[in-house]
Amino acid sequence: MSKPVRNPDAKPESLLATLLAGLRLGLMLLGIIGIAVHLFSDEGWLDRAMAWIFSGTWTLLAVPTAVLGAYLANRWLTAPKRGELSKRGDLPLYLMMGVGAFFLFRLLSTGGF
Numbered sequence: 001m002s003k004p005v006r007n008p009d010a011k012p013e014s015l016l017a018t019l020l021a022g023l024r025l026g027l028m029l030l031g032i033i034g035i036a037v038h039l040f041s042d043e044g045w046l047d048r049a050m051a052w053i054f055s056g057t058w059t060l061l062a063v064p065t066a067v068l069g070a071y072l073a074n075r076w077l078t079a080p081k082r083g084e085l086s087k088r089g090d091l092p093l094y095l096m097m098g099v100g101a102f103f104l105f106r107l108l109s110t111g112g113f
Helices: 015-040 045-053 057-078 089-111
Strands: none
Touching: 015 045, 015 089, 045 057
């Protein structure tokens, strides 16, 4: 077996870049945890959404509309442009970081999610 070729120009990440990556990861995880707490708690968002969807016949149209919207958003975010790299795939990361910042502020100001 041959040894893997190492890049002689490769340099390790700086301390600041590592700390910023940790901050991004922390905010994203805090956003996911905050959404999960509100989604699955008693009388949470999931209970309210199901009650709203099944409250009438016209609201059942919201389910296929939401699925179609999620499909189109996924196609838009993951479809590459011709010949160039797209930053659209980073949009969910930044959105979740914003949600995490909101829940961090709420946690620090009220003591809970």
